[in-house]
Amino acid sequence: MEQPTLDVADLTVRFGGVVALDRVSLRVEANEIHGIIGPNGAGKTTLFNAVCGFLRPQGGTISYRGRALLGTAPHHLARLGIARTLQGLGLWPGLTVLENVVMGSHARPHFLGSLLGMPAADRLERRLRGQALEVLSELGIADIADARPPAVPYGVQKRVIIARALMARPALLLLDEPASGLSSREMDRLHKLVGSLRQRMSVVVVEHHLDFVMAISQRITVLNFGRVIASGTPADIRGNREVSEAYLGQAVTPSEGAAGA
Amino acid sequence: MAIRLARWPSRTTPTLGRHLALAVGAAILLLLLSSQIGAYDDYNLAEVAIFVIAVAGLNVLTGVNGQLSLGHGALMAIGAAARLRGPYLAGATLALAVGLPQIATRYSHVFGGEEGLTVTPPGPPDWLGADFPPERWMAWIAIAAALVTIVLLANLLQSSVGRSFKAVRDHEAAAALAGIDVARTQVHAFVVSSACAGLAGSLFAYWSGLTAPAGFGVALSLQLLSAIVIGGLGSLSGAVWGSIILVIIPALTGGLASSLSLASSVANNLPLAIYGSVLVLAMLLVPNGIDGGLRRLLVLARTRWTGAPSTHKGVVDWDDPSGG
Ligand SMILES: Nc1ncnc2c1ncn2[C@@H]1O[C@H](COP(=O)(O)OP(=O)(O)O)[C@@H](O)[C@H]1O
Numbered sequence: 286m287e288q289p290t291l292d293v294a295d296l297t298v299r300f301g302g303v304v305a306l307d308r309v310s311l312r313v314e315a316n317e318i319h320g321i322i323g324p325n326g327a328g329k330t331t332l333f334n335a336v337c338g339f340l341r342p343q344g345g346t347i348s349y350r351g352r353a354l355l356g357t358a359p360h361h362l363a364r365l366g367i368a369r370t371l372q373g374l375g376l377w378p379g380l381t382v383l384e385n386v387v388m389g390s391h392a393r394p395h396f397l398g399s400l401l402g403m404p405a406a407d408r409l410e411r412r413l414r415g416q417a418l419e420v421l422s423e424l425g426i427a428d429i430a431d432a433r434p435p436a437v438p439y440g441v442q443k444r445v446i447i448a449r450a451l452m453a454r455p456a457l458l459l460l461d462e463p464a465s466g467l468s469s470r471e472m473d474r475l476h477k478l479v480g481s482l483r484q485r486m487s488v489v490v491v492e493h494h495l496d497f498v499m500a501i502s503q504r505i506t507v508l509n510f511g512r513v514i515a516s517g518t519p520a521d522i523r524g525n526r527e528v529s530e531a532y533l534g535q536a537v538t539p540s541e542g543a544a545g546a
Numbered sequence: 547m548a549i550r551l552a553r554w555p556s557r558t559t560p561t562l563g564r565h566l567a568l569a570v571g572a573a574i575l576l577l578l579l580s581s582q583i584g585a586y587d588d589y590n591l592a593e594v595a596i597f598v599i600a601v602a603g604l605n606v607l608t609g610v611n612g613q614l615s616l617g618h619g620a621l622m623a624i625g626a627a628a629r630l631r632g633p634y635l636a637g638a639t640l641a642l643a644v645g646l647p648q649i650a651t652r653y654s655h656v657f658g659g660e661e662g663l664t665v666t667p668p669g670p671p672d673w674l675g676a677d678f679p680p681e682r683w684m685a686w687i688a689i690a691a692a693l694v695t696i697v698l699l700a701n702l703l704q705s706s707v708g709r710s711f712k713a714v715r716d717h718e719a720a721a722a723l724a725g726i727d728v729a730r731t732q733v734h735a736f737v738v739s740s741a742c743a744g745l746a747g748s749l750f751a752y753w754s755g756l757t758a759p760a761g762f763g764v765a766l767s768l769q770l771l772s773a774i775v776i777g778g779l780g781s782l783s784g785a786v787w788g789s790i791i792l793v794i795i796p797a798l799t800g801g802l803a804s805s806l807s808l809a810s811s812v813a814n815n816l817p818l819a820i821y822g823s824v825l826v827l828a829m830l831l832v833p834n835g836i837d838g839g840l841r842r843l844l845v846l847a848r849t850r851w852t853g854a855p856s857t858h859k860g861v862v863d864w865d866d867p868s869g870g
C-alpha cells in the first residue's frame with residue numbers, strides 16, 4: 286500500500302494546563318482532500334502549528350510521506366513539499382502581490398550573486414516572475430500583480446495567499462480557514478480551485494463552514510476540545526450525533542482540563 | 547486595475563548594468579560638482595558621502611529588515627559584527643555604543659585615549675597637480691565608496707535577498723513557511739549593515755583626521771537613526787536625503803550661532819535642538835520621510851498632468867529602492 290502523505294499519530298499538545306490536542310490521530314492519503322472541522326478553540330490551528338514545527342508536541346508522532354517530521358524547523362518544510370496558509374492573512378505588505386508570490390518559491394539565488402547583480406540571479410528572477418504570473422493568472426488575479434496587498438479587496442488577498450502557497454509546488458497543502466470572510470460567489474470559486482488541486486497534491490482544509498467542507502472533502506476529521514470525536518466520509522459525519530451536538534452546542538460536556546480559553 | 551506595464555521593461559534589463567549606469571552618471575555629476583565648489587564645501591560633500599554609506603547600511607537593517615540598532619555609531623568605530631539578531635540587537639548595540647567609547651578611553655595606550663588615534667589622510671596623487679585640494683581628493687574617495695556601496699545595496703534589495711529581508715520584517719511566520727530561514731536572514735541584514743558602518747567609520751577617521759572614541763557614541767547612533775527616519779525608512783534614496791540633512795543642519799546652525807553671538811552653552815546645543823525640531827517636523831509633515839514625500843508629489847503630479855489614476859491607489863512605493 287502507498288504511504289500516506291501525512292500521518293499523525295497520538296499527537297498531544299499542552300499549553301500550561303490547557304490540553305490543545307489530546308492524542309489526535311489522522312491520515313491524509315495522496316491526492317486526498319481532507320477536511321478538519323470543529324468549533325473555535327478545538328485545536329485545528331494548533332494541529333497545523335505542530336505539523337509545521339512551530340511548537341513542540343508533548344507526545345505523538347508526525348510523518349510526511351514516511352519521513353518523521355517532528356523536530357524539522359518550519360523553514361525546511363517548503364523544500365520538502367509542504368505549504369501552508371495562515372489563518373490571518375500573513376501577506377507581506379511591503380512587497381507587491383507578484384513579489385509575495387515569487388517568494389513562495391524556495392528557489393533562491395545566492396547571496397553573493399545577488400549582491401553583485403550577476404546574470405544568473407537575473408535569470409532566476411525572470412523565471413520566477415514568469416511562474417508567479419502564471420499562478421496568478423490561474424487564479425484569475427494577474428491584473429493586480431503590481432499592487433500592494435493592502436490595496437486589494439480581502440477576497441482577492443485570500444487568493445494571493447493561496448497563490449503564494451502554490452508557487453512552492455507542494456505535495457501537501459495546508460489551508461487554515463480559506464473560506465472565512467468570503468462571499469458565496471468567492472466560496473464557489475474556492476471550491477472549484479481546491480477541487481482542481483487534488484490532481485496535483487493532497488490538501489488539508491481547516492474550516493468553520495460545514496457545507497463547504499462537506500462538499501470538497503473526501504474524508505473529514507472532527508475535533509472538539511482537542512480530541513478527535515469523529516472521522517470518516519462526509520456522509521458518515523453528517524449522520525454523526527456527537528458532531529451535531531458539538532456544533533449545535535447541545536449537551537456538550539467539556540472533557541477534563543480542556544476548558545478552551 | 548491595469549498592470550503597470552511601464553515597469554516591466556526595466557525588470558528585463560540586467561540589474562548590474564542598470565545600477566552601474568546610474569552610478570556612473572551620478573559619479574560624473576558629482577565630480578563636476580566637486581570641482582566647482584570650494585574646499586570647505588568639498589569637505590562637507592565628503593562627509594555627506596560617508597554618512598550615505600552608514601545611513602544606507604542602517605536603513606537596510608532597520609528600514610528593510612525591521613531590526614533596531616541603537617549603537618550604529620559604535621559599529622562605525624569597530625566595523626565588526628557580533629552574531630546578534632532580533633530584539634537582542636537593539637540592546638546589544640546600545641550597550642556597545644555606551645561602552646565602546648569608555649573602553650577605548652580606558653585602554654588609552656592602545657586607542658590613544660580621549661584624544662584618539664591620529665590618522666593621516668592619504669594625500670591626492672601627484673598626477674592631479676601639486677595644488678589639488680586634499681578636501682576634494684577626500685570627497686572623490688568618499689563618493690566612489692558611497693556609489694559602490696549604493697550599487698551593491700541596490701542589487702541586493704532588488705533581489706530575492708532584499709525581499710526576504712522585507713518578508714521577515716513584515717511577517718516572520720509567513721516568511722518561515724515560505725522557506726526563509728528567519729534567524730539567518732536577520733544575521734545577513736546585520737552583517738551587511740555592519741560592513742557599511744565599518745567602511746563609513748574608516749573613511750570618517752580619514753575625513754576627520756583622527757578617531758576620537760567620543761565621536762562614535764550614542765549621539766552619532768541616534769543621528770544615524772533619525773537620518774533614516776527623516777530621509778525615508780527602507781529606501782536608499784532616503785539614506786541620501788537623510789545624510790544631506792545630517793551635514794547641512796549643523797553647518798547652517800553653527801553659522802547662525804556665531805552670527806547671533808550666543809553664549810557658548812547655548813550655541814553648543816543649538817544644532818542639536820534644531821536637529822530635533824527638524825526630526826519632529828519631518829515626522830509630522832512627511833511620515834514616510836523626504837523620499838516618501840517626494841514620491842507622493844511625483845504620483846500627484848503624474849495624476850494631475852496625465853489624468854491617469856495611480857494604480858497603487860494612493861499607496862506610495864516608498865520602500866522600493868528601484869525608484870518605483
Ligand atoms: N500559543 C498558544 N499559547 C497558549 N494557548 C494556545 C496557544 N495556541 C493555541 N492555544 C490554545 O489552544 C486551544 C486551541 O486553539 P486553536 O488551535 O487556535 O483552535 P482552533 O484553530 O481550532 O480555533 C485554545 O484553547 C487556545 O486558546
Ligand SMILES: [Mg+2]
Binds near residue numbers: 331
Ligand atoms: Mg484556528
